[in-house]
Amino acid sequence: MYSLSQSSFLKNSLSGVSRGLTKSTSKKVSAPSVAVSAVSSNDRSGDRNLSVLENTLKEMRENAPSPSSSVVMKESELTVGGGVEDVYGEDSATEDQYITPWTVTVASGYPLLRDPHYNKGLAFTEKERDAHFLSGLLPPVVISQHTQVKKMMHNIRQYHVPLQRYMAMMDLQERNERLFYKLLIDNVEELLPVVYTPTVGEACQKYGSIFRQPQGLFISLKEKGRILEVLKNWPEKKIQVIVVTDGERILGLGDLGCQGMGIPVGKLSLYSALGGIRPSACLPVTIDVGTNNEELLKDEFYIGLRQRRATGQEYAELLDEFMSAVKQNYGEKVLIQFEDFANHNAFDLLAKYGTTHLVFNDDIQGTASVVLSGLMAALKLVGGTLAEHTFLFLGAGEAGTGIAELIALEMSKQTNVPLEETRKKIWLVDSKGLIVRSRMDSLQHFKKPWAHERQPVRNLLDAVKAIKPTVLIGSSGAGRTFTKEVVEAMSSVNEKPIILALSNPTSQSECTAEEAYKWSDGRAIFASGSPFDPVEYKGKVFSSGQANNAYIFPGFGLGLIISGAIRVHDDMLLAASEALAEQVTEENLENGLIYPPFANIRKISAQIAAKVAAKAYELGLATRLPQPEDLVSYAESCMYSPNYHSYR
Numbered sequence: 132m133y134s135l136s137q138s139s140f141l142k143n144s145l146s147g148v149s150r151g152l153t154k155s156t157s158k159k160v161s162a163p164s165v166a167v168s169a170v171s172s173n174d175r176s177g178d179r180n181l182s183v184l185e186n187t188l189k190e191m192r193e194n195a196p197s198p199s200s201s202v203v204m205k206e207s208e209l210t211v212g213g214g215v216e217d218v219y220g221e222d223s224a225t226e227d228q229y230i231t232p233w234t235v236t237v238a239s240g241y242p243l244l245r246d247p248h249y250n251k252g253l254a255f256t257e258k259e260r261d262a263h264f265l266s267g268l269l270p271p272v273v274i275s276q277h278t279q280v281k282k283m284m285h286n287i288r289q290y291h292v293p294l295q296r297y298m299a300m301m302d303l304q305e306r307n308e309r310l311f312y313k314l315l316i317d318n319v320e321e322l323l324p325v326v327y328t329p330t331v332g333e334a335c336q337k338y339g340s341i342f343r344q345p346q347g348l349f350i351s352l353k354e355k356g357r358i359l360e361v362l363k364n365w366p367e368k369k370i371q372v373i374v375v376t377d378g379e380r381i382l383g384l385g386d387l388g389c390q391g392m393g394i395p396v397g398k399l400s401l402y403s404a405l406g407g408i409r410p411s412a413c414l415p416v417t418i419d420v421g422t423n424n425e426e427l428l429k430d431e432f433y434i435g436l437r438q439r440r441a442t443g444q445e446y447a448e449l450l451d452e453f454m455s456a457v458k459q460n461y462g463e464k465v466l467i468q469f470e471d472f473a474n475h476n477a478f479d480l481l482a483k484y485g486t487t488h489l490v491f492n493d494d495i496q497g498t499a500s501v502v503l504s505g506l507m508a509a510l511k512l513v514g515g516t517l518a519e520h521t522f523l524f525l526g527a528g529e530a531g532t533g534i535a536e537l538i539a540l541e542m543s544k545q546t547n548v549p550l551e552e553t554r555k556k557i558w559l560v561d562s563k564g565l566i567v568r569s570r571m572d573s574l575q576h577f578k579k580p581w582a583h584e585r586q587p588v589r590n591l592l593d594a595v596k597a598i599k600p601t602v603l604i605g606s607s608g609a610g611r612t613f614t615k616e617v618v619e620a621m622s623s624v625n626e627k628p629i630i631l632a633l634s635n636p637t638s639q640s641e642c643t644a645e646e647a648y649k650w651s652d653g654r655a656i657f658a659s660g661s662p663f664d665p666v667e668y669k670g671k672v673f674s675s676g677q678a679n680n681a682y683i684f685p686g687f688g689l690g691l692i693i694s695g696a697i698r699v700h701d702d703m704l705l706a707a708s709e710a711l712a713e714q715v716t717e718e719n720l721e722n723g724l725i726y727p728p729f730a731n732i733r734k735i736s737a738q739i740a741a742k743v744a745a746k747a748y749e750l751g752l753a754t755r756l757p758q759p760e761d762l763v764s765y766a767e768s769c770m771y772s773p774n775y776h777s778y779r
């Protein structure tokens with residue numbers, strides 16, 4: 132049997148493999164910075180499987196979204212599972228990472244049908260069936276991937292319960308990864324709400340009951356002291372993006388503990404589908420330090436540690452060990468996206484690791500970038516510059532203060548007015564009312580920059596009346612807080628009030644699209660974090676955009692990866708906002724849409740990636756040299772394609 136030391140190497144785009152080399156040598160290859168480690172044993176079916184291996188390697192070389200066009204390759208000797216060959220790019224993290232304690236067979240025959248990375252189901256051709264011992268294992272018919280997509284869509288549409296659709300999609304991902312991504316990419320507008328918000332929220336709430344297969348790495352307090360070892364248990368070695376949560380603030384649903392895993396899994400499937408990052412380069416991680424959710428602690432199906440959350444030093448040490456282990460195992464160019472941490476950790480983690488790691492907080496930075504982009508587009512409808520508008524937020528956490536800061540930064544760049552001044556155009560309301568100077572002493576540190584001079588105001592409605600904002604942004608995670616009175620108050624002071632209800636999932640949205648249009652008498656420019664269907668009001672159909680960080684993070688991450696960026700910089704967020712806003716057409720705007728349709732997201736992601744990468748080069752933060760001439764086509768050429776390849 133011909134097997135690979137961790138078969139998943141195959142799924143990593145590969146730069147080359149050679150057999151029987153045991154001496155350390157080095158050579159130039161024109162291909163990416165990824166690795167293969169192949170292990171041959173004495174099984175007689177080796178040669179059969181080899182053809183799969185070679186073709187798969189070829190396929191992956193063709194399909195490799197790697198930043199490197201040329202890397203030095205080394206072969207060295209390992210002693211795992213028999214005669215060994217190992218090839219790895221020099222910019223891989225450490226050689227040691229390829230010494231793994233076990234091997235996995237690259238399947239042919241029945242196991243091939245059970246391997247989601249290579250399985251093509253009924254799309255295996257006659258020749259492939261003959262060559263790979265599949266004859267008789269499949270019914271006679273051979274169908275195309277296109278027909279498979281059609282069939283799956285038909286099947287999924289039979290389910291009327293969103294969670295069933297979600298489970299059908301997860302099953303597909305476990306069965307046939309390429310078909311899953313093909314389906315998602317080709318039907319992105321229909322399937323985004325299934326694999327992402329709002330359904331992923333319900334999936335997390337019920338994750339214990341629907342859990343079937345681990346889709347990511349669970350790192351709990353039990354793993355303290357051996358997180359590096361745990362990382363090595365993950366079958367993929369060349370990781371480019373990690374999305375990590377500790378489950379404490381999942382969407383607007385609160386503490387879901389270990390069951391927050393649905394979020395990194397969902398985000399990373401968008402990284403691949405929307406941003407073209409190879410699925411095998413994506414690692415979902417949930418850090419389990421317990422949960423304070425009493426219901427989950429009592430739930431017999433709960434999958435996490437049954438204890439209250441560790442905090443303070445215990446928490447910090449676990450996170451620190453994780454961050455160090457990631458860097459040690461995957462190198463410093465792996466992107467770590469923090470997702471759905473509670474406010475009290477999110478800001479500190481970003482500040483702490485922002486100077487040592489390539490980190491990005493999606494809720495603070497991704498949401499900020501997508502909202503700023505929507506505002507740039509909305510200004511084309513309402514007129515004026517950013518600095519001529521007044522902003523009021525409900526919610527002063529990660530999203531609220533993150534967006535506020537990016538708006539203030541952009542205003543400052545546009546007007547040459549210091550940040551301290553531009554911030555004064557932005558007001559935030561939290562659970563205690565308007566954030567004003569007299570509350571300064573009791574405010575959490577991330578709220579302090581927003582404490583401006585004014586009389587205290589106790590609630591949102593009074594704040595709208597007092598501030599008379601032109602833009603109202605909901606980022607509190609609390610649903611139904613933009614009441615009729617609030618929307619009417621916005622509409623009484625604005626011809627076209629801009630109203631963004633960002634909280635997710637739909638149940639937590641500050642108001643519905645229908646409410647926004649009805650209560651503003653059809654004048655609101657509205658977008659929301661979770662999608663709403665078009666609304667008919669007074670004979671006119673109103674479509675609203677989805678102000679969701681899903682527009683940003685996939686392209687943003689791609690831009691970081693293709694430039695080999697080593698740090699995230701705020702100017703990259705601004706670049707991403709501009710790139711996205713440029714994709715909004717006149718026609719979109721005429722229809723009240725301040726975001727382009729998701730149907731074009733791969734092209735949009737390439738544009739975002741190019742602008743982000745260009746900024747990384749400009750700032751001297753890019754390590755992939757020389758800079759490609761045409762970054763947009765380079766980004767496109769690096770994107771993962773879910774089309775099948777032939778295994779001849």
Ligand SMILES: O=C([O-])CC(=O)C(=O)O
Pocket residue numbers: 328381382383471493494634635660679680
């Ligand atoms: O996941 C989403 O839909 C957007 C997001 O980051 C959040 O709400 O936390």
Ligand SMILES: [Mg+2]
Pocket residue numbers: 382470471493494
């Ligand atoms: Mg989030």
